[in-house]
Amino acid sequence: MRNKLFLKEFSAILKNKKLLIPIIAVVFIPILYSGMFLWAFWDPYDHLDDLPVAIVNEDAGAAFEDNELHLGDDLVDKLKESKDFNFQFVDKEEAYKDLNDQQYYMLVEIPKDFSKNATTLLEDNPQKMNLIYVPNESYNFLSAQIGGTAVEKIKASLSEKVTETYAETMFDKVGELADGIGQASDGALQISEGAADLKDGSDTLHEKLALLADKSIEFNNGVSSARKGSEEMTEGAKSLSEGLGKLAEGQSELSKASDQLESGSQKLSAGVTQTKAGIVTIKEKLPVMIDGTEQVENGAKTLSSSLEQWQTEAQKLSGGTALLEQKLQGFISQLPDGSPEKAELQTVLAQLKAGSAQLAESAGKLSAGGAELSQKMGQLNEGQLQLQQGINQLAQGASDLETGSQQLVQGHKDFGAGMETFAQKFGEAQAGADRLAGGAADLSGGLGKLTQGSAAFADGTKQLEDGAGKVAEGNAQIYEGSAELANKLADGAENASSVNASDKTYNMMANPVEIDNEKITEVPNYGTGFAPYFLSLGLFVGALLLSIVFPLREPAGVPRSGFSWFASKFGILAGIGIIQGLIAALILLLGLGLEVQSVPLFLLFTIITSITFIALIQFFVTVMGDPGRFAAIIILILQLTTSAGTFPLELIPNALQPISSYLPMTYSVSGLKAVISSGNFDFMWENAVILLSFAALFIAGTFVYFTAMHKKRFAAAAGQAD
Structure with missing residues (x-):
């Protein structure tokens, strides 16, 4: 029978307990090797709550925005609720001593100024919050790495908490700012409304003062004309008095010129009558003028007092504008540089400041002009009284002159009746002429003073008109600036008040980015991730140990051919390899709960891997003996470093990376990853084909060796063996 040698090999194993027991033990080597490793490291992070970590809280706390901040205590409370590690909360001296005594794997110290540094964000030199992480790497290096990752998580959590606190405070300040801007907007609106009234009033004042200036010029011109007339009248009265004096020197000349005198006296009488009528008219009108002047004087005084009060209010407005500017500067300084709101507010503040300054200056000028107007009106009133x-004297003199002139006319008519009557009337006429001259002189002096007062009044009203014009311009600018300020402040208040912050808002600012971990294929734990590596390693070690307990060269009988010799050996080894692979795979599936994408394909690929490693070990040990085992160990070492079962291939030294493609474990690890985790069965089959190619190559090499050895050792007895 063709399988007779194979049966002899199998029977020899069953009959020889020294051979059977080691082979049975070797069958379980892959699962002992891979299973124990995977079981031990299946999910180490599930036991982090057993890892002792010391926590030292030295934080003294701090005050922030009228609130007590104790971030160290908050962190301790959070860690007490955490199950990440076996946190032990101890004092500093004890913690460092126990860390050196290897009672803790790591230590986390919260410094004394931890909370205090959290309050320095808005200061000129903000201080970072430092957590002191002290790992004991000599105790266990990986625990230090795990601890470092945990500290980073703690850091992120604390950063989020601190940012939430700052965000909440910032939004509170924005709310207060919105209220302040709203109040400022209401105040600016009131200023705008007041400025509008002030603008209208100043425009009206300017118009009335312009009218007053025009009328004062007309009044001054009229007073000048009256003064000239009074001067002429004074000259006439003097001439009359001189003429009467000459008449008194000689009656003879008067008699001679009686005809002329009669004619002149008639004209004089008519002129005196007209003069009297004019003086009476002036006398009647003058009280009205005096009353009007007194009213103007009183109005000027009232205007001066009002302007002084207005100047005071303007200065208050300037001071209020400065206060408003000071308060708004604080708000503007908090706005980001280059923002349009900040530029607009600064422009409006500049306009408001310039307008208030101009208003104060104009108010000062207007107040001075009002005071001068009041003074000039007093002088004018005094001149009018004079x-x-x-x-009055002139009217009395004019009345007397009229009487005298009438008597003179009558005397001229009665001249012929008697010189005594003429002399008497002439004396009366001379006395009236003297009184007329005195009254004309007084009138001329009073009109002179009135001319001076009216000129000063005209100048004052002109200055007052100019000042009122400037005030009107300043008020117009104030009105425009205050209206724009009110609008901008209202917009700013609306924008600021539209910010509605909540805990979600604070959390969004503290942690604006979240990572959605969308995995293409999910590996649930370390055991699943390392299963391809440790299963491949276990199957290779199992094949290697099998070469020690099972004779790979010596046949159980005389082989009939090289193929018979090869088939008997390879059949036993392949069978044991299949059993090894199935036992290891089933225990991983049923014992450790390994989840795979396809159980049948997982079992099949495990068998292919085991057969490939059996073929490799058989070739090297059969052909080379013990040096072959050494070569297999070298291959194992190379495979451990280049198969990408732990770290990615790109992370190992460049000199080792090219070796990876020439070793079978590279493809067994890749194929097992596909069938266990990714479900990429096409990729699995690609790696399976490569493994089968390796197996075919080593099988062919072993077959050639047995064929050659058969010719040397068993050619003569080939016909007698089977």
Whole structure:
């Protein structure tokens, strides 16, 4: 029978307990090797709560925005609820001593100024919050790496908490700012409304002052004309008095010129009558003028007082504008540089400041002009009173002159009746002429003073008109600036008040980015991730140990051919390899709960891997003997470093990376990853084909060796063996 040698090999194993027991033990080597490793490291992070870590809280706390901040205590409370590690909360001296005594794998110290540094964000030199992480790497290096990752998580959590605190405070300040801007907007609106009234009033004042200036010029011109007339009248009265004096020197000349005198006296009488009528008219009108002047004077005084009060209010407005500017500067300084809101507010503040300054200056000028106007009106009133006095005297003198002139006319008519009557009337006429001259002189003096007062009044009203014009311009600018300020402040208040912050808002600012970990294929734990590597390693070690307990060269009988010799050996080894692979795979599936994408394909690929490693070990040990085992160990070492079962291939030294493609474990690990985790069965089959190619190559090499050895050792007895 063709399988007779194989049966002899199998029977020899069953009959020889020294051979059977080691082979049975070797069958379980892959699962002992891979299973124990995977079981031990299946999910180490599930036991982190047993890892002792010391926590030292030295934080003294701090005050922030009228609130007590104790971030160290908050962190301790959070860690007490955490199950990440076996946290032990101890004092500093004890913690460092126990860390050196290897009672803790790591230590986390919260410094004394931890909370205090959290409050320095808005200071000129903000201080970072430092957590002191002290690992004991000599105790266990990986625990230090795991601890470092945990500290980073703690850091991120604390950073989020601190940022939430700052965000909450910032939004509170924004709310206060919105209220302040709203109040400022209401105040600016009131200023705008007041400025509008002030603008209208100043425009009206300017118009009335312009009218007053025009009328004062007309009044000054009229007073000048009256003054000229009074001067002429004074000259006439003097001439009349001189003429009467000459008449008194000689009656003879008067008699001679009686005809002329009669004619002149008639004209004089008519002129005196007209003069009297004019003086009476002036006398009647002058009280009205004096009353009007007194009213103007009183109005000027009232205007001066109002302007002084207005100047005070303007200065208050300037001071209020400065206060408003000071308060708004604080708000503007918190706005980001280059923002349009900050530029607009600064422009409006500049306009408001310039307008208030111009208003204060104009108010000062207007107040000074009002005071001067009041003074000039007093002088004018005084001159008018003197004028009234002179007019009264002039009226009395004019009345007497009229009587005298009438008597003179009558005397001229009665001249012929008697010189005594003429002399008497002439004396009366001379006395009236003297009084007329005195009254005319008084009238001329009063009109002179009135001319001076009216000129000063005209100048004052002109200055007052100019000042009112400037005030009107300043008020217009204030109105425009305050209206724009009110609008901008209202917009700013609306924008600021539209910010509605909540805990979600604070959390969004503290942690604006979250990572959605969308995995293409999910590996649930370390055991699943390392299963391809340790299963491949276990199957290779199992094949290697099998070469020690099972004779790979010596046949159980005389082989009939090289193929028979090869087939008997390879059949036993392949069978044991299949059993090894199935036992290891089933225990991983049923014992450790390994989840795979396809159980049948997982079992099949495990068998292919085991057969490939059996073929490799058989070739090297059969052909080379013990040196072959050494070569297999070298291959195992190379495979451990280049198969990418732990770290990615790109992370190992460049000199080792090219070796990976020439070793079978590279493809067994890749194929097992595909069938266990990714489910990429096409990729699995690609690696399976490569493994089968390796197996075919080593099988062919072993077959050639047995064929050659058969010719040397068993050619003569080939016909007798089977």
